[in-house]
Amino acid sequence: MQTPQEKFPQLCCEQIKLLTGGKKLAYIGTYGCQQNVSDSEKLRGLLIEAGYEPTDDDSAADIVVINTCSVREHAEAKVFGIIGALSHKKKRQPDCVIAVCGCMTEREGAKQKLRASYPQVDIVFGPSELQRFPEYLYRHLSERERVFSAHTYAAAERPEIHEGLPAARDKSVSAFVSVMYGCDNFCSYCVVPYVRGRERSREPEAVLREVRGLAEAGYRDITLLGQNVNSYGKGLPDAVTFPELLRRVNEIPGDFRVRFMTSHPKDADGELFSAMAECDKVAACLHLPFQSGSTRVLEAMNRRYTREQYLEKVTAAREKIPGLVLTSDVIVGFPGETEADFEETLSLIEQVRFDALFTFIYSPRPGAPSYLTKATDAPETIQARFDRLLAAQNRISEELHAGYIGKTVRVLIDKEVGGAEYPFEGRTEGNRLVRCKTGEPGQFRDVTVGGATRWSLFE
Numbered sequence: 001m002q003t004p005q006e007k008f009p010q011l012c013c014e015q016i017k018l019l020t021g022g023k024k025l026a027y028i029g030t031y032g033c034q035q036n037v038s039d040s041e042k043l044r045g046l047l048i049e050a051g052y053e054p055t056d057d058d059s060a061a062d063i064v065v066i067n068t069c070s071v072r073e074h075a076e077a078k079v080f081g082i083i084g085a086l087s088h089k090k091k092r093q094p095d096c097v098i099a100v101c102g103c104m105t106e107r108e109g110a111k112q113k114l115r116a117s118y119p120q121v122d123i124v125f126g127p128s129e130l131q132r133f134p135e136y137l138y139r140h141l142s143e144r145e146r147v148f149s150a151h152t153y154a155a156a157e158r159p160e161i162h163e164g165l166p167a168a169r170d171k172s173v174s175a176f177v178s179v180m181y182g183c184d185n186f187c188s189y190c191v192v193p194y195v196r197g198r199e200r201s202r203e204p205e206a207v208l209r210e211v212r213g214l215a216e217a218g219y220r221d222i223t224l225l226g227q228n229v230n231s232y233g234k235g236l237p238d239a240v241t242f243p244e245l246l247r248r249v250n251e252i253p254g255d256f257r258v259r260f261m262t263s264h265p266k267d268a269d270g271e272l273f274s275a276m277a278e279c280d281k282v283a284a285c286l287h288l289p290f291q292s293g294s295t296r297v298l299e300a301m302n303r304r305y306t307r308e309q310y311l312e313k314v315t316a317a318r319e320k321i322p323g324l325v326l327t328s329d330v331i332v333g334f335p336g337e338t339e340a341d342f343e344e345t346l347s348l349i350e351q352v353r354f355d356a357l358f359t360f361i362y363s364p365r366p367g368a369p370s371y372l373t374k375a376t377d378a379p380e381t382i383q384a385r386f387d388r389l390l391a392a393q394n395r396i397s398e399e400l401h402a403g404y405i406g407k408t409v410r411v412l413i414d415k416e417v418g419g420a421e422y423p424f425e426g427r428t429e430g431n432r433l434v435r436c437k438t439g440e441p442g443q444f445r446d447v448t449v450g451g452a453t454r455w456s457l458f459e
Helices: 004-020 034-049 073-092 108-117 127-143 192-196 204-216 242-250 270-278 295-300 307-320 339-352 379-402
Strands: 024-030 052-054 063-068 097-102 174-178 221-225 257-261 285-287 325-332 356-361 408-416 424-428 433-436 444-448
Touching: 004 034, 004 127, 024 034, 034 052, 034 063, 034 097, 034 127, 034 174, 034 221, 063 073, 073 097, 073 108, 097 127, 127 192, 174 204, 204 221, 204 242, 221 242, 242 257, 242 270, 270 307, 295 307, 307 325, 307 339, 325 339, 325 379, 339 379, 356 379, 408 433, 433 444
Parallel strands: 024 052, 024 063, 063 097, 174 221, 221 257, 285 325, 325 356
Antiparallel strands: 408 424, 408 444, 424 433
């Protein structure tokens, strides 16, 4: 039985279908993290219920939705460029609806800019308002006025979680499942708590129901999402920790594997590592962002762990989880970072030997505590350090990949890419890309690795 909060979006979708007559095309452009991908799947599901058919051709679409990211300045600038270009489409097709959502819209400055400088934008709403999208769209279509959500996050706000929204995923073998939303960590460089709100967890049964449905539908690689999954369960009536959730997911019947991201080092502990080791469906793959190898910089970032504590966690995880694939995030050029601090980051990379790194130059974000703090060194100095870091990690990745040659790995074939020698691609348990000679999307294969580069393995 549907709850009132589940019925309201559906009723609005039915009204939209009556207004438009159906047979309309919808395009969604998604920028940013996996959580944005998951959000876009729900937006696509709502549009389908409203009578729209998804399309990959934005020029043909009757509605264009741009789901935005605000984590880095470059991402925001790129999105504004894309939205700006849509003015030409609006002139050619005045009845086309242009909606902008996602993290960027929760920044008051960005919202004001959209209102004042981008008249082609018809609807703006934030990431905690997905369930109101049909309402906003109906209002715009029926009243022919711009609809800008007035919502902005209060410092301690924990928006309500709305279950029951339809999700239209692609037909691949992988799927994302959000287990929680928001963040309570307030790292000094990050705007996530200000654009996605404070932490709140979904009820475990809702998560398990969704995973069960995906497994039954044939999805073989399921990633549990949260800004800090290790905080899962806080505030729920019945306390369920994330390791306990992993164990419950692992009991669901089916031939699938489970990943999760992201873990915060301050909260990742032996209980998590034990659950990973015990659960046969949970991949031996851990994304554990360290951000800096300098304890002094980590303190300025408000990360709440030291270099030594991070290294202890890595050691503990590797002791409990044989064959663990470890990936991480790192920021170069944080305000106050010195050459000595950067050398500590380099030495941590050499000591840990990550399988892969997601590397970033510090990007000041309006609203983050570090925003007004200037970088210590010139941009060219920071870029030179960044290049040194990339060179070190590329060498390590290449060396680690070379170690796979001659070994047999279990690969989930996820797509057919064509090509004479390697027409299929898949992923190992550790998320390493493998180019395969034979396969079938959705099937697991044991593949003997015959070659490797820093980016991928070859059958």
